[in-house]
Amino acid sequence: MDNSRRNLFKTLLAGAAAAPLSARISAAELPREIPACTPSAVPPARWGQGIEGQRNADLGDGTFLNPIVPGDHPDPTILKDGDDYYMTFSSFYSYPGLIIWHSTDLVNWAPLGPALYEPLGSIWAVDLCKHGDRYYIYIPANPDGGGWSIYAIWADDIRGPWSQPVDLNIHGCIDPGHVVGEDGKRYLFVNGIRKIRLTDDGLAADGDLQPAYQPWQYPEDWVVENFAPEGPKLLRRGDWFYLITAVGGTAGPVTGHMVIAARSKSIHGPWEHCPHNPLVRTTSDSEPWWSRGHATLVEGPAGDWWMVYHGYENGFRTLGRQTLLEPIEWTEDGWFRARGGDLSQPMRKPAGGKSGPAGFALSDNFASNRMGVQWAFHDPAPDEMTRIEYEPGGLRIAASGSSPQNSTPLTCPVGDRSYEVEVTIDLLDETAEGGVLLFYNHKAFVGLGFSVGQRKTFQCAGELEWMRAALATKSVRIRLTNRDNVVTYHYSHDDGKTWTLLDHRMEVSGIHHNVFGGFLSLKVGIYSAGTGSIRVRDFTYRAV
Numbered sequence: 001m002d003n004s005r006r007n008l009f010k011t012l013l014a015g016a017a018a019a020p021l022s023a024r025i026s027a028a029e030l031p032r033e034i035p036a037c038t039p040s041a042v043p044p045a046r047w048g049q050g051i052e053g054q055r056n057a058d059l060g061d062g063t064f065l066n067p068i069v070p071g072d073h074p075d076p077t078i079l080k081d082g083d084d085y086y087m088t089f090s091s092f093y094s095y096p097g098l099i100i101w102h103s104t105d106l107v108n109w110a111p112l113g114p115a116l117y118e119p120l121g122s123i124w125a126v127d128l129c130k131h132g133d134r135y136y137i138y139i140p141a142n143p144d145g146g147g148w149s150i151y152a153i154w155a156d157d158i159r160g161p162w163s164q165p166v167d168l169n170i171h172g173c174i175d176p177g178h179v180v181g182e183d184g185k186r187y188l189f190v191n192g193i194r195k196i197r198l199t200d201d202g203l204a205a206d207g208d209l210q211p212a213y214q215p216w217q218y219p220e221d222w223v224v225e226n227f228a229p230e231g232p233k234l235l236r237r238g239d240w241f242y243l244i245t246a247v248g249g250t251a252g253p254v255t256g257h258m259v260i261a262a263r264s265k266s267i268h269g270p271w272e273h274c275p276h277n278p279l280v281r282t283t284s285d286s287e288p289w290w291s292r293g294h295a296t297l298v299e300g301p302a303g304d305w306w307m308v309y310h311g312y313e314n315g316f317r318t319l320g321r322q323t324l325l326e327p328i329e330w331t332e333d334g335w336f337r338a339r340g341g342d343l344s345q346p347m348r349k350p351a352g353g354k355s356g357p358a359g360f361a362l363s364d365n366f367a368s369n370r371m372g373v374q375w376a377f378h379d380p381a382p383d384e385m386t387r388i389e390y391e392p393g394g395l396r397i398a399a400s401g402s403s404p405q406n407s408t409p410l411t412c413p414v415g416d417r418s419y420e421v422e423v424t425i426d427l428l429d430e431t432a433e434g435g436v437l438l439f440y441n442h443k444a445f446v447g448l449g450f451s452v453g454q455r456k457t458f459q460c461a462g463e464l465e466w467m468r469a470a471l472a473t474k475s476v477r478i479r480l481t482n483r484d485n486v487v488t489y490h491y492s493h494d495d496g497k498t499w500t501l502l503d504h505r506m507e508v509s510g511i512h513h514n515v516f517g518g519f520l521s522l523k524v525g526i527y528s529a530g531t532g533s534i535r536v537r538d539f540t541y542r543a544v
Helices: 003-012
Strands: 077-081 084-088 097-103 110-116 127-131 134-142 149-155 166-171 177-180 186-190 194-197 230-237 240-247 258-264 289-299 305-313 316-330 336-338 376-378 388-391 394-398 410-412 418-427 432-441 444-451 454-459 475-483 486-492 523-530 533-543
Touching (some): 077 127, 077 289, 186 230, 432 454
Antiparallel strands (some): 134 149, 177 186, 186 194, 230 240, 316 336, 410 523, 418 475, 432 523
16 A cells, blocks of 8 residues: 555544544444345346447336446536536546536436546545536545645536646545535535635635544444545535535445435534434445445435435446435434435436436547547546547557556446447557457456457456467457456457457456455456557447
8 A cells, every 4th residue: 555545544544543432422322223225136127228228227207227327437426506417426547537417307417528637646536516607626636646635627617618727735635525604605524524714716725624523423333344434515405504424434345335414503513413324324235236325415306305426236346336316305303314215126206307318329430539528548647648649530549558557548437237349450550559458457457459460368457378379460350248247259350240259258247446446447448559559440339
């Protein structure tokens, strides 16, 4: 573990280290273990069929089935702006990043485009908000590996252009949550749970970081990853400020992550624990969604209320943390409860919304620039975009590194349990190499690659040299099929008229955060290595 990550975890755990658990809560205060969800089954393949067969939450009969945004869309931050809803997510090492998504019914979501182009290293849980007529995204980033700081970008139109990042010099913090206090001043709450006042323009700190809230503590015999108070999101409703927080750790045991709440009549406290805590928690590995947490409350189109948060899909951690929607109800005592129940079953859609487009086609003929919306470089250098050039017939990608182990692949997130992709790769130079990957990070990937004279097979983040085969080619079409985490490869030298099966299949269900860290997902990737360039063309995607 590097020093920056070690220091971060020390910060996350600082609240828990203040006193032994038994010294902070009495036995009388300990809530009973909440009952297990006992779903009928892991969700069947009964989602609405979207573009290219991709799963769609909207079932077309007035109901929906989670996830509302499938695939790797963690740490959702949502903004209601009149009749429109906007959402963005942690983009980690993907650039362009911070894609803004739009909806008018909270169920059907489609991307507008990326807000961030300048690499800042790994981007964790951000906060999207509007103050006056201006939109802001507060971004925790670690651009050089030397420590975390909070940055901000802003725009006068949600569709951009967005400003260059501004460093607020709020160091050692993640998970910002913006709020305007009863004094009219702007504040950020961060992991810990701590707060700091901002200047009126929201682009600089205006004070010191201070403790804000000691979160509610779960019983010490609950199986969690660690205390880790994080993800503070705030809402003012009536006379109360509501503080929604995640505790228990983001991954690890499926029963760890959870949603808790507190309220106060002042942004400065004191904060009162919600008597219904935890509001959301996975209690059994038989449930369809694991490690549920990091929630934001949002008002629906007709005035009902909902909770947006993330979770891992049972058996498919490879897809990353996906975005979930659950109804809540306000109780007579001014608190609220989650009332989604069994998330393996359809739920009634929010009332009053207008259905719009959902998702987008992943197939790409490379006739236009889809960087950010679909394609992104993994952990790029500042000049990485100079490696690509759109030209008639496809996308030229200059080489990076000598193999997938040290190249910067172009990646595409997916949201289906099973799917098939095809792409043609033309080797434009005798020393060029290219191929298709399922890529998590440089420690974890699988794939099939070709140079002018060889076929290469990659598994466990390295080449299986015993499978290397002499093969003269300058153009090859590759098909990768991922069916329930079992990967099969085919390749063709006549543009898909005839296919050769690679007689080696791979099982990839273990390529996820609990094994390799990083909070990422397994994405389709295209790499270009060696020297010179490759051209990629006719990328097709089909959910199976």
